Amino acid sequence: MDLIAEYNKKYEFFREITGMAMKVHRKYRYGLLESAYEAALKYLLEQKGHKVERQVCLPIYWDDVQLDQTYRMDLVIDGDIIVELKAIAHIDTPHRRQLWNYMNLTHLPFGMLINFSPEGLYSEWYHRDPKTGIIDKVKLL
Template identity: 65%
Template sequence: MNLIAEYNKQFERQKQIIGVAMKVYNKYHGGLLESAYECAMKYLLELDGYKVEEQKELPMYWDDVLLDKTYKMDLVVDDNIIIELKAVKFISDDHRKQLRNYMNLTHTPWGMLINFSHDRVYSEWYKRDESGIEQVHLM
């Protein structure tokens, strides 16, 4: 697949996922717990044909030793997009760092941070490659 076709395919997926987030927000509005938005997002994304894992465990290692700490990623879509959901007033750099760390630890190429705040839904897209992680889209 050429780069333009790959970019267009990913852009279409981004639009679809953002559309699902907006649909969830329009139904529930702000003020619910993150888990409410998470289960609605999972349901609607699966209806759209995506493979979605909810609260996917991310074990921690020290070299080859499995540690007693496991993180949980909110949603993993088609094994290559991590969606980190928030229901807070403002997204902070700590929220962004959390998503970036998940992307680095799992070598996942795409990440999305979605905030279901009291007055709107907000999203940020990130891409990971050999040179690092960069923000590619805000909405």
């Protein structure tokens, strides 16, 4: 297998999840709350055999002490993909930073930002290097 095909195969799950999100967007269009898109996407992914957790609590620690602050990740798929959903006009840096912070706090390797916008479905895909912690945007070739 050539390197480009191997690279694309490694990240094929991003396309699959985005495809399911496109089905949800085609059915419901724009204007619902994020929670409606989240419930529909969870249902479709589970129908395809994925393990999907919704509204996963993410506690915050100072050293070994759990603080009284938690975040909620919209979806965690197969235990290693965080999906942050939006239903807004456009994605901006604070939305990306929210996902990146979740990836850094959990050390999970993959993240997706999906926006059900009035212009159509938009998604960004990220990979976190386990050795360096650096998060890079994934683009299929």
